[in-house]
Amino acid sequence: MDFDLDESVAAFRAEVREFLARELTPELDDRVYRSGVSHDAAFARRLAERGWVGPGWERDDGHRRLNPYEVHVLEEELTRAEAPIYAVATTEMVANVIWLVGSAQLRAEILPRFLRGEVTIALGMTEPEAGSDVAGVRTRARRDGDRWIVDGQKMFTTNGHVTDYIFLLTRTSTRPGGPRHAGLTMFLVRLDQPGIEVQAVYTLSGERTNIVFLGGVSVEDRWRIGEVDGGWRALMLALQDEHSAAFSPHLARLLGAVEGWARAGGRLDEPDVQARLGRWATALEVAQLLELRTTWMSAAGQVPVAEGPMSKLFSTESLVDAAEDLTELVGPDALRSRLDPTALADGRIEHALRFSIGTAIYAGTSEIQRNIIAEQACRLPRSQHPSG
């Protein structure tokens, strides 16, 4: 067993930090927070110029393909710095699905533009009445010759007001008594077309998300991803990616901010401060190891099954608990809001509390992750769903 990353990976980390110091300006950081939009076209272009959009992809544009550990470190550093990369991340998830099950035409249309940072895609799975139980989607696509007519509503479509496309999960057939995950079809749908309306939704973290209304939207069949009624497969591929996102960098940022607070106030030698910081520093080590394990498995040609969910579950639940505990440790001053001139650590401690809650909900709730772990790691029977 060997826990060390190669020296080249450490050098690469330094390169990413240098890039961030230059490109993630305080003005950009401020704009991202005030707007609640984790996407910036110019920043995304800068990433693409480095070959850091789709960094692990096989490519022939002269950029070096990063190895899995470098990709890991890139994601870790961008996340820790709160760089506006959410649209880039969702686009990569969808690009990956297109690469795996998309038509040759769709691949040719989207993938080169994705690698150049010229196309963005929002996720359109969740609906007002279908979240974790995503097979319950009601957005319908009706075939009409060579096209499909789509009607419905999507919820929590983050960046849907700025991206080019939405990765749209629709119901295309219903067979009474048949399995609910059959009869679903996936499309890539342009968002700037008649029949689509995007409405802002503001969240506790300050992040803006959206509701997308679709009424009589016309989609040519060539924009279909995967088989008709075979959308479940495309969905599973996308979700597998989502379950292995890194959340430990958020815990690292919070811990660093509170350590800075304790150091500045001369309180680092108080036993209560030490015990609490020691506890969350420990959780951070564990979260980082669980995340590194999924990267190592992929690098070693193994397919993580329960390991991705374990990492997501542990990192986000630790973040939630750490934010609660550490804001209590800091005391009343932790109430001072981000952007308030009197706030500690630029308000990052206060923001961490609001931000943490969402992480245990989106990208697969903790309950969904536990279901997967219980089935795959503990080999327990599927938990009881009333409607099977």
Added chain:
Amino acid sequence: MNLAPSEEQRALVASFTELLAKHASPERVRAAEPVGFDRVLWAALRDVGVLEMAVPEKHGGWGAGLLDLVLVAEPVGAAAAPAPVVETQVAAALLAALGGGPDTGADTGPGTGPGAGAGAAAARRALLAALRGERLVTLAVRPAHGDTASLVPGAAVADDAVVLDGERLLLASLHDGTRSPVANLAGAPLADVVLDAGAVELARGPAAVAAFETALDDWLVLTAGALVGMAAAAHRATCEYARERQAWGVPIGANQAVAHPLANGATALDGARLLAARAAAEPVRGSRRARELAAMAFAFAAETARQVTYDAVHFHGGYGFMLEYDLQLYYRRARGWARVWGEPRDAYLRAARARYGGDTEV
């Protein structure tokens, strides 16, 4: 980076697992209570080199790394083995460190440095006796208070204990006058040890304290490994039970109220196992980073084992509470093996002192 144990490590773990299956079955674990020691098991463990592996080659051992030891600690914990493996390994490694160069059989004269003086010679003699199986030498993981080291692991069955008394590291000979075995929750061979005039000084001063602290780091890492093994065994048994036991026509594991804590346990166990190995792999023993990681590994493993073994008893229902079932063996040891040193919070404090030491020492 490679998170898979090597072929040699896998073979090593397999050989210990096999030995423990033969000599530390649940029946034997029960038969060894309340003392918590099985002489046949101990002899078998010694025969395969359980002490030699912890000692550098120049002191007559095989010089296995701490990572190898932590991998072996896992099956020892999984079996709830009635033998003081971790304490004796750490004590042997400490004696080797105090003994300095290889045993020449001759004292090198007065002095206080490692390898020099009567203390070092005594350490070498004690190590030799331990490796030959003539004396069982354990370690008091908490310093003596007054003239007593309390609840010393292994001391109920050991011949000697290494004890830190202020700034002096002593080798205390254990006999009726100095040792009082204590019946305890864990069914472990614990004893209170009184230091008398017969205790031999092995080292003194800052070097003695530093050597003890480094030995304690190793003990924390290896105990973390043992706790992971123990909790994993309890978790495995509970998942099996949750698949089989039916209530209202379905396996109880189909209920999220049962499945989700088990999923949390599986997650924490994987994390604890990785962290224990990570701590063991930290190359510079005695460094601040090694100390921080060792304390973290212990704290996280102790918390995990505490929760997982509680869930194991609880999800077995009334059966879990019955002495006839094995869950209680794990439940009691998960607490006892950790608490002879301290609670998780003590380890978090130790980790923080190492992490922020530069800040607070100024």
